[in-house]
Amino acid sequence: MKKYIIPFLFLLITQNSFTQNSNRIFKNINQTENGLEINVDDGKYVIKFYSDKIVETSFIPKGEEFLKTSHAVVLEPKKVEIVPVISKTESIFSTDGISVHINHKPFQITYQFKGEVVTSEKQGYFKSKHIPLEMVKGNIVADKTEKIEFNLTSDEVLFGGGARALGMNRRGYRLPLYNRAQYGYETHAELMNFTIPLVISSKKYMIHFDNAPIGYLDLDSKKDNSLTYETISGRKTYQVIVGDSWQDLIENYTNLTGKQPLPPRWTLGNFSSRFGYHSQQETEATIAKFQEEKIPVDAIILDLYWFGKTVQGTMGNLEVDKDSFPDMKGMISRLKDKGVKTVLITEPFILSNSKKWKEAAEQKVLATDSIGNPAKYDFYFGNTGIVNIYKKEGKDWFWNIYKEIIDLGAKGLWGDLGEPEVLPSWVNFDDKKADEIHNIYGQDWAKLIFDGYQKEYTNERPFILMRAGSSGSQRFGMIPWSGDVNRTWGGLQSQPEIALQMGMQGLGYMHSDLGGFAGANLDDNLYVRWLQYGVFQPIFRPHAQEDVASEPVFRSDFAKKYAKKAIELRYKMLPYNYNLAFENNKKGTPLMRPIFFEEDDANLMTNSTTYLWGKDFLITPILKDSVTSKEIYFPKSANWFNFYFNEEKIEGGQTKTVKVEEKAIPTYVRGGSFILMSELVQTTDHYKADQLELHYYLDKKENSERTYYNDDGLTANAYEKGNYEILEFEAEFEKRYLEIDFEAEFGKNWNPSEKEIKLIIHNIKYNPKKIKVDGKRVRISSKENTLTIPLKWNPNKELKIKISLK
Template sequence: MTKFRTIKLVLLILLAPAALAQNLQRSMQSFTDKGEHLEVVTNDGRYLIKPYSDKIIETSFIPNGERFNPESHAVVLAPSKLKTQVKVSVAGIEYAIAGMLVSINKSPFQISYAYKGKPLISEKNGYAKKDGAEVLDFNLDASEALYGAGARALGMNRRGHRLPLYNKAHYGYEERSSQMNFSMPLVFSSKMYGIHFDNAPIGFLDFDSRKENVLAYETISGRKTYQVIAGDSWEDIAANYTSLTGRQPLPPRWAFGNFASRFGYHSETEARSILDKFTAEQIPVDAIIFDLYWFGKEVKGTMGNLAFDTDNFPQPKKMMADFAAKGIKTILITEPFILTTSGKWNEAVQKNILATDKNGQPFTYDFYFGNTGLIDIFKPEAKEWFWNIYKELNNSGVAGWWGDLGEPEVHPSGLQHQGGSADQVHNIYGHNWAKLIADGYHKDFPAQRPFILMRSGYSGSQRFGMIPWSGDVNRSWGGLRPQPEIALQMGMQGMAYMHSDLGGFAGANLDDELYTRWLQYGVFQPIFRPHAQEEVAAEPVLREQKIMALAKTAIELRYRLLPYNYTLAFENNQQGLPLMRPLFYEEPHNEKLFAVSDSYLWGHEFLVSPVLKAGAKEAQVYFPVKNNWFDFYTDQQYTGGSTQMVALQAEHIPVFVRGGAFIPMSRTIQNTSHYSSRELDLHYYHDAAVKTGQGKMYDDNGETPQAFEKGAYGLLQFSSAVKRQQVLISLSSKNGQHYQDVDRTLSLVLHNIQSKPHRVLLQNKALDFVWDENKKLVSVKLVWRKNTKPVVAISFRK
């Protein structure tokens, strides 16, 4: 509704149902439809209700005496021009936007939200001040499960907890951690809606800790703004939330390979030796990560040097160039702390790039690494200073960045940043640090995709290309068990590349079974990066022969799955879909799945069940109901909707493929510099119950930012059809105008073919094929000529 009108409403005291009679002290006095938003005046302030789309609506409350602050650190979506409608009744008003409906009860005042006729959530008391905090609270249904609040280890359903919104490292955590490096003011409900509280200062999210069916957001200050996000499916909700806060850019393709990493490599000689071992053992590796020792001989006293220690790294440019010539990227750790004993302390003070005390002097304090100041990431001069260091090192050959301790790890409340106190900006420090690097690449290295590994961030940090990890987890089975939960939760919240230090980080625990199972899980998580304290080796080339062989098998599979995994990254980039997805994405109304995290979907086609207990011989696996599933390693079929016991094997964890799925795979390579889509293995999992199937594979050069938007991409499309005594496999491609298509050699493998084909035809010409009666496989080799749409017909006798 675009017509500007103001309606003064007579205040009516109505007998409301008990569920609505929440706050008798609040009432609506008037409203104004301003076209792009609705303004509602209450006795204690005013509400601005603004639609962003037909599935996202924002509500802001401005208490009397305050001004509206329009600045959001999370939201990037521009509101769409939408047709709205206001309907007035004696009880209140209804504000309708396509599928979304906002209902406002006059007195007692209450706002409620619905989507396509289904109630989502309602304010309880709405805004209130309580115990020095500002609070927004909401009514919950008794049965809904709650997710969100960033990274925690609490169990998949986080209802019942009051969670601090304060990014904080938890060294050596295991199965339970209520406070970790990411604390995002974001909630998702099993009723299929989300609420994002769009405010940076610290506070709490209370997920009904008092068991009164109340959700509450508490903050020390700032905006009283939240967005309600609805959708028709979980995939739709993920797309809507990431359209609001931004989508993750495609990482460089090498990011999906294996990394050599530990805390840490002390010298160039040590680093070269490790990489030589990977080559000798023919274990694929794409990058090496340097921890603290690249800038200092000791852990303490050197942080902030931000320059190679030339004693142990005498020729860093040559070292990195030599690595790059072998296809291996160099990643350096950086921290935002400048120690008073570091080589850059005087420069940092002189150039005024540090956070200050209330008198404007550099704020110094002690923490584990020494006496320190903190870079004020919010100051323009500090951003320029910090970026110039990154820029110089990038020009020297550094290919990626690790931002550590970015909560910040120690951040005294008395410290002042430009634009706010430590507590006001604490949770967006890492977010703005990632933005600094992303913006710098966009300006100075526009042809290079950044790699930004960071421990802490905020809502929307994904749009800067931030790749988060789950912190300093204990090297134990208790440390492994919550990792799927953490990654699944963060994927739901836009941070789809959440992953763990494979093998565990903290402690000198040598447990070969744990190490192996963690790496096998790592094949099916977003980033494959073994990393640990150096007392026990994280690198597979330093483990005993049997364990190294198992690790090598896992790493080689990771590389063979590169076409599939890279396509998942493309889906995330374009649609906001997580790479790891909870089972309730598949069955959103199955309450038994609301708390499940020990099995998950890897993309759409894989079901993965990590081994999370020592000595386990079998695992209970639920198979989602929509399809039959096939063991990835044996092709054994499992019926959708069933729960079955699966025997465990030392060589791999249980992995299953959806009936009707296409899985594109590549050949084993030493690193992604040797990757080519000219030779592919395409696996099709035939299921007679699936009459038509579809798949795809995204391809680009692995380097160009926004390759899809620039038309520098190929999208290979696969489809299947079952017709009488035939299985038809159709191949086509949809290529951008700047993509150079090529002829491809394709090894097509059809699984679950119960009888020997009578013949196999390509464009009506006979093809040689191999029929494996024991494994029920049909294998065909063909050349897929560029710019053609071949059809392979597998025919059977009647």
């Protein structure tokens, strides 16, 4: 291991025109095995390389211990070759990608990637007076706060900070880092359930502030080109993450903080959900109505009435109310036989008059006050305590309740109010104060459930619906949603932005209560447009207060008709969507992707009204009433085909006004792509991965290839266990022929079976003179610009289809 010690030098130089904290005096640098130690007069910097695209910097002030534990990071640093270049004025430590530049006087740390400046510390770490924001004045209380400040360039667009409704560019805001629900929000919400200490720049870098306690992110609110992280306490640690592309950047971040496990396939189906089902009879009757109307459904979610008849005063019972649900186990079993899974709500609050209070207090599983008694306080639902999930007894007690729920047959668990909804700062969690764990309580709650599954239900993929979390929450299988959005057009308008932003921050399954949650607004046009958007959103879950039905089966004939079409399309898209889930699991790639992922143009950085669903769908939701036409930008990287109207093709690289139809939102498919779809089923239990439609969008004579992942949809870690298949479809152009090849690869424990596939070639405006399947000629004519070829394929063998070109 090389070591370099640089003596303190009194030399003046010019550095960018930005200066570091002028009082910080450089002393020396030691190169360590995987990084650096920089000694300054008021403390020490420890710099660690995780890879050539991720570097971590921690500042340890004099007299303080380094806090080693991270709430977010799971990546182990790998050995990186570091090349030092030392001069009297500057020390540079370079990897193949990122490099750290230390200017000695004035002291400053700058990060570069491939020779270009990424970012630099401005003041670096400092302490100063806390100036509270009005919206969190009673929540974030401190005389002074600790801060880390960076330089920005004037043209950077900034994303991140968690779930907010602000517009895509969040620059100019000082944002609280204090998870808190925002009931009935619409187009503007500066504080919501997920606050994440992560900033993403349009220059393709991220800064993750690796600290759990509450604070702020200031994204240049003073208009002085400064980015400032601010906290009441904790680690002075951040990671700088870079990438060659947007996908690469997000993959690097999710390598650092963890990948989302692949959920069960039924997660991608339709949910029946409302606040809430009051009885067993009402629950079963609702599912019977779906089946009577032949509207596919895969799960039903029971809100808090499963453990009590009233909203207030029953939270914490956490056992079946047998008056309302006399045979919960039997009901869940009967629903399961119909292909419908049951999800039950839980909360971390145990009311002092609930059935579990005495037991929880006696077993010392609750957070405490200053003298060690269960901490009690009032909120909307009653007088409450909160489970101490940071204590072994608390974890075990809570997990045993979940085991009872799972043993009833429940296939999903809903964790609500996990911000936590109300958590006074005086509450103690053993050696941790409430403000230190407030933002990660929801994440650690999800971890408790996820760890329990891994230990006791090892083959099952958990479904964990959660309303709050932090950086890294995705690795515990958390399915987040955007909270209590208003049931209005304004509520709908903010949803694509929230989902796109959260996907970039690792939480690829962020979704909304389809149709809107809050209020008694009965608007069928709004409902239909929200559900049409929901087809191309990670989770399809209409949910709302019960004064207006959230389920399509209880809406008007108009709403029911178009909701049914949307849900049926969602089911037909299961192969495509499941492959998106697999990509997210392997690379962290979001299911919903901003349009600038496709075309890296400054003018597209603030666009959330058109986005990509996976690689090959371009989606423009209808976010206002009575829209008859829509202006859409079509990325120049491809030509785009109207998904619903086969004859329309639009050349990429232009903005075009398109007609908006009642039956669907504007949906376009990339030319040259293969889209794998399935036959319609009423539940994913009946999904047949061997009866498929393969749509190929013939465009330019350019070769293209797509792969599709498949497994049984249920077994945990199926890919790692070798229980999977990957289907590969390739289009090749040679002279006067189009050749389409089918190939497959399998895990070592997968038993492939024959597939019936309808190959549908779009944009073929002639009758091919010759079509050969595996060398044998078949006679088929094209109709309405499509050619449909029925195929039987043994995936153990390659299959070739050869079509003469015009």
